[in-house]
Amino acid sequence: MATKSPNVNLVNLSKADYRGAPTTLCQGCGHNSITSQLITACYELSLTPEDIVKFSGIGCSSKAPTYFLDRAFGFNGLHGRMPSLATGTMFADTTLTGIGMSGDGDSASIGMGQFKHVMRRNLPLVYIIANNGVYGLTKGQFSATAEEGLALKGQGQNQYMPIDIVWEAVISNATFVARSFAGDPKQVRELLKAALNHRGIAVLDIISPCVTFNNQDDSHHSYAWGREHEVALHDLSYVPVAEEIMVDYEDGEAKEVTMHDGSRIMLRKVDNDYDPTDRSSILCMLEDANRRQELLTGLIYIDTNQESLFDLYNLPDEPLNRLTPDRIRPSRESLDEINALMF
Amino acid sequence: MSTDPSQTSNRTFVQPVVNEFSITVGTENGSGSQTSNVTLLRAFFKMGIPISGKNLFPSNIQGLPTWYTIRVNKDGYIARSETTEIVIAMNPKTFARDLALVEPGGVFFYADDVKQPINRDDITVYPMPVKKLSKESDAPSNLRSYVANFVYVGVLAQMLDIDADKIYQALDFHFKGKQKPIDLNFNIVKSAMVWAAENLEKTDPYRVVPMDATSGHIMTSGNTAGALGSIYGGVQFTGWYPITPATGVAEAISQYSPKLRKDPETGKHTFAVVQAEDELAAVGMAIGAGWGGLRSMTSTSGPGISLMTEYVSLAYFAEIPVVIWNVQRMGPSTGLPTRTSQGDINLSYFLGQGDTKHVVLLPGSANECFRFGWEAFDLAEQFQTPVLVLSDLDLGMNQWMTPPFEYPDKPIDRGKVLWEDDLDKLEDWGRYLDIDGDSIPYRTVPGNRHPKSGYFTRGTGHDDYANYSEEPDQWEKNMDRLNRKFELARAAIPDAEITSVEGAKVGLIAFGSTDPAIREAQDHMRADGFEVDYLRLRALPVNDTVREFIRTHERVYVIEMNRDGQLHQILTVEVPDCAMSLISIPHNDGLPMTAAWIENAILNKERN
Numbered sequence: 001m002a003t004k005s006p007n008v009n010l011v012n013l014s015k016a017d018y019r020g021a022p023t024t025l026c027q028g029c030g031h032n033s034i035t036s037q038l039i040t041a042c043y044e045l046s047l048t049p050e051d052i053v054k055f056s057g058i059g060c061s062s063k064a065p066t067y068f069l070d071r072a073f074g075f076n077g078l079h080g081r082m083p084s085l086a087t088g089t090m091f092a093d094t095t096l097t098g099i100g101m102s103g104d105g106d107s108a109s110i111g112m113g114q115f116k117h118v119m120r121r122n123l124p125l126v127y128i129i130a131n132n133g134v135y136g137l138t139k140g141q142f143s144a145t146a147e148e149g150l151a152l153k154g155q156g157q158n159q160y161m162p163i164d165i166v167w168e169a170v171i172s173n174a175t176f177v178a179r180s181f182a183g184d185p186k187q188v189r190e191l192l193k194a195a196l197n198h199r200g201i202a203v204l205d206i207i208s209p210c211v212t213f214n215n216q217d218d219s220h221h222s223y224a225w226g227r228e229h230e231v232a233l234h235d236l237s238y239v240p241v242a243e244e245i246m247v248d249y250e251d252g253e254a255k256e257v258t259m260h261d262g263s264r265i266m267l268r269k270v271d272n273d274y275d276p277t278d279r280s281s282i283l284c285m286l287e288d289a290n291r292r293q294e295l296l297t298g299l300i301y302i303d304t305n306q307e308s309l310f311d312l313y314n315l316p317d318e319p320l321n322r323l324t325p326d327r328i329r330p331s332r333e334s335l336d337e338i339n340a341l342m343f
Numbered sequence: 344m345s346t347d348p349s350q351t352s353n354r355t356f357v358q359p360v361v362n363e364f365s366i367t368v369g370t371e372n373g374s375g376s377q378t379s380n381v382t383l384l385r386a387f388f389k390m391g392i393p394i395s396g397k398n399l400f401p402s403n404i405q406g407l408p409t410w411y412t413i414r415v416n417k418d419g420y421i422a423r424s425e426t427t428e429i430v431i432a433m434n435p436k437t438f439a440r441d442l443a444l445v446e447p448g449g450v451f452f453y454a455d456d457v458k459q460p461i462n463r464d465d466i467t468v469y470p471m472p473v474k475k476l477s478k479e480s481d482a483p484s485n486l487r488s489y490v491a492n493f494v495y496v497g498v499l500a501q502m503l504d505i506d507a508d509k510i511y512q513a514l515d516f517h518f519k520g521k522q523k524p525i526d527l528n529f530n531i532v533k534s535a536m537v538w539a540a541e542n543l544e545k546t547d548p549y550r551v552v553p554m555d556a557t558s559g560h561i562m563t564s565g566n567t568a569g570a571l572g573s574i575y576g577g578v579q580f581t582g583w584y585p586i587t588p589a590t591g592v593a594e595a596i597s598q599y600s601p602k603l604r605k606d607p608e609t610g611k612h613t614f615a616v617v618q619a620e621d622e623l624a625a626v627g628m629a630i631g632a633g634w635g636g637l638r639s640m641t642s643t644s645g646p647g648i649s650l651m652t653e654y655v656s657l658a659y660f661a662e663i664p665v666v667i668w669n670v671q672r673m674g675p676s677t678g679l680p681t682r683t684s685q686g687d688i689n690l691s692y693f694l695g696q697g698d699t700k701h702v703v704l705l706p707g708s709a710n711e712c713f714r715f716g717w718e719a720f721d722l723a724e725q726f727q728t729p730v731l732v733l734s735d736l737d738l739g740m741n742q743w744m745t746p747p748f749e750y751p752d753k754p755i756d757r758g759k760v761l762w763e764d765d766l767d768k769l770e771d772w773g774r775y776l777d778i779d780g781d782s783i784p785y786r787t788v789p790g791n792r793h794p795k796s797g798y799f800t801r802g803t804g805h806d807d808y809a810n811y812s813e814e815p816d817q818w819e820k821n822m823d824r825l826n827r828k829f830e831l832a833r834a835a836i837p838d839a840e841i842t843s844v845e846g847a848k849v850g851l852i853a854f855g856s857t858d859p860a861i862r863e864a865q866d867h868m869r870a871d872g873f874e875v876d877y878l879r880l881r882a883l884p885v886n887d888t889v890r891e892f893i894r895t896h897e898r899v900y901v902i903e904m905n906r907d908g909q910l911h912q913i914l915t916v917e918v919p920d921c922a923m924s925l926i927s928i929p930h931n932d933g934l935p936m937t938a939a940w941i942e943n944a945i946l947n948k949e950r951n
Contacts, residue, residue: 049797050791050792050793050794050796050797051792053789054799055631065799071794071797072797073787073788073791073797073798073799074800075631075634075799075800076799076801076802076803077627077631077654077657078654078657078802081623081624081627081654083624083627084623084624084626084628084631085627085628085631086631087617087628087631088582088629088631088632088633088634088635088639089634089635090631090635091579091580091637092580092632092635092636092637092788092789093635093789093790095790096789096790113620113621113623113624114620114624117619117620117624313615314610315611315612315615316609316612317611319790320579320580320613320614320615320637321579321635321636321789321790322762322790323613325577325754327606327613328577328579328604328614328755329575329576329577329751330574330575330603330604332750334603335750338571338599338748339747342561342562342563342747343385343389343513343516343562
């Protein structure tokens, strides 16, 4: 390995190479914190920006891809329809790493259909939902993840039951489901690293407070509430293939999940015996946490064995978008055979 | 194999009518009659006689009445005929109506288990022992109702002189050489032929005689043709959602691609097809793939087009190539989902919010569906924009005799795409920078690893380098460039096809599936001493050929299958100096247009 300066990573890039345009979101917005952890995660994993492609829908969250990875391709699509866009593009070059940035309005309302269908297809994509319970860009309406009874200025009281993104993801057969809190940057970063190495859909429901419209202390999407009620399932760290596990865990203290590329997620138990590969226990656990008004965070579910969307297709090793014209137009002779069949 | 089950023939012909009549078969939807009808159609075709077949079916899987019409025509007229000389009545529910359909002097075949009054003495009536023969056949009881439909194939074969060998060939094709179903059905055809020879005395004039008018033709549907054209155009991604009458396009892509698009060296597929959760996702995937540098398409019908509108607008504005097939059906929402129409031409041409307009290809035959299948990709990528292909239910779902598919006569044109080496050579590049001065910028696609290749695509305003911009000048400049690109497309899209005659002062303009009816009407009117020229529009926007045609005729009738004369509206706007000479003749009742209707409508206008 070439000697590297302390300010560059394994691919010889500095952290600045992972930045984007200056944010135009409100100061203190949880989304900025997510963006910043994403930049750090990509830098620390030594990913090449050109190997990444960004997608988003519409909303404050979906503006965020402008603020990271300037050198990567990005597509800010339609409201609720980021998943379909990403699905099509990722077929063009399956060696790319996809990052989809969405919000609770984008994914849990207008985009619920595409959200659930991209789960069942297991598209390799890091699907981040910056979840603040409120429509920010249109100035503070309730979103579908807002808790029942939430009172917002000018909106009255929310009468409806909320949608739980994690729950929806699990029952739609997502293969990597996590919940985190923008106020817990280390966990966000480690989860992002793991998600970036998951071969399949990786949903991160990140409670990301809206400082302008929904950050009152009793709101379930506020910093204060998050800090007060967060219960981390485990102390989580992502260990790349090349790295040794530096921390010594005592027997039975940590659970290890091996990713498809041989990298590992180390989950050090905090105060329970949770197994994130056991689907059947998830719903009970979430239900219990809800009843106790806990913001349960961490890696909630992972399945590293399920085939990804691209495993289901007999695609060439070379990216489809690099195939030369002669490889995509059948021969003249074959058309004679086709004509003979047309009767 | 004996294909002549009977030597007996007891025939007293009046003046024979040879190879010139229409057959209507009335059955129940879901009864399996489609196989019998297509078998008849193919047998005529194999006898060398020009034919067309049209399935006039309800929106239903089982139980509702359905009709199939076959026109046999020695002169090659394959439009729907308004009259039917031969009717086959299999459905008790429509018996009286079917009986009334028969032209005077025509023939009525009916299943003899239907006991209903037959009160016409101006036609020939033949009973058919459908139940009896299907019961006596070797068909298992669960298949009897299906094979029953082959009783009328056999009776008709005997009475019209259809070559039983050709029926066998048609069955062999339909069942892909599987001997059991071929024999099962052919046996009942033979027994029906024997029964008819022994029990029916032919007193009607209709018969067929082999010709040589179909050689050099194939039989296919527009949907299959469009799918194959797309495959030869190198389609790499298809995102779709089921909808009648467009489903056949994507299904045929799935059916034919694994063989045609398997890489000979690696055995890998050079394409992908995804059935989406709805049309919103189907077009989203297709546009994502188009942005990713794949030849990408979707296929749908009017209701699906409505759902795709927002993404198509974005693709137009963000300059993303994608091909969208709109196989039109009748009406909004459900409308008449199994009936044909040309009611989406305005919708397709202007699809989108903001200032949007699109290249729309208008195939007029199954053969042209193939051609436009591949050509659409070249145009979409050359101009970096959505291209719509406007077919319809009649063209898409029915079987047509059509010239064989021709191998693309142009190499694949991927348009202006830059890869790593290209970027190395370019000093200045911006996604929307008009480097060549032709309004078409260069694009890069994800997967390009050059550090300068990446850019951010958005629906918001942008400058030449794809940076966010709300500058008024910038916005307008970009929209003007998009407009110039569209103007440039006028000269690149398929030119109109003109059939002209000496000295005609009146012109006809039409497009799409009405072509056979227009040609027939043109011939009829000529025979009556009224000469008209005919321009078949093959694409929008209009070009100089179209303008010139309109300018050089005193009157131009614009014939189309919709209520409001949508093409007439477009032409009025695009050729405003001749607006007064354009006369709209729209008609849409869900059935394919006929020559008789066109002739009548034109002559009515001419008299006034």
